[in-house]
Amino acid sequence: MKEIETPTATIGHYGEDNLLRIRVKENSTVGLAEVNSHFLQEYRLTEGRKPLVLVDIRTNFSMDARTRMYAIQQSSSSHLATAILIRSGFKSLFINLYFQIRKPATPIQFFSAEEYAYQWLKGFDVKSII
Numbered sequence: 001m002k003e004i005e006t007p008t009a010t011i012g013h014y015g016e017d018n019l020l021r022i023r024v025k026e027n028s029t030v031g032l033a034e035v036n037s038h039f040l041q042e043y044r045l046t047e048g049r050k051p052l053v054l055v056d057i058r059t060n061f062s063m064d065a066r067t068r069m070y071a072i073q074q075s076s077s078s079h080l081a082t083a084i085l086i087r088s089g090f091k092s093l094f095i096n097l098y099f100q101i102r103k104p105a106t107p108i109q110f111f112s113a114e115e116y117a118y119q120w121l122k123g124f125d126v127k128s129i130i
Contacts, residue, residue: 004041008034008061013045018080019121020051028061035071039078050078052121056085056114076105081124083117084110 003012008028012021020042024030042051053075063071075082107124111117 002045004045006034006037006041009038011038011041011045013051017122018046018049018051020046020053020079021056022053023056024059024061026059026061028059030061030063030067032067032070035067035074039074042078050080052124053079053082054085054114054117054121055082058085058087072108075108079106081107081121082109083121084108085114085117086110086112 001012001014003010005011008025008030010023010025012023013019014021022038022042028034042053109117109120111120
């Protein structure tokens, strides 16, 4: 596993599965510059290959709506699929319903349990997508 620390996150790459895990740091403020930096670090870690991504946002952090939408748009073009960990299972149901209606370019799903997020990501046949 390769890992990079940024001021707002820890980004780890599990090369054999082409899985990227991003843990947002407690009390971080994530703006457009930080999002762009994260995508650059992802590109370096994965050597340009589109990864499966697990984003852990169960911490207290801040990100404005504009930055959030930008991050979602960027992930559609640079990720094969994205699983996002949040604290509330109830909230994840509503967010997932929204994304079923909105239909992003690449699969995105919200989870409150890490094991289910990993199961969902492992359900993608990376070789057939690349």
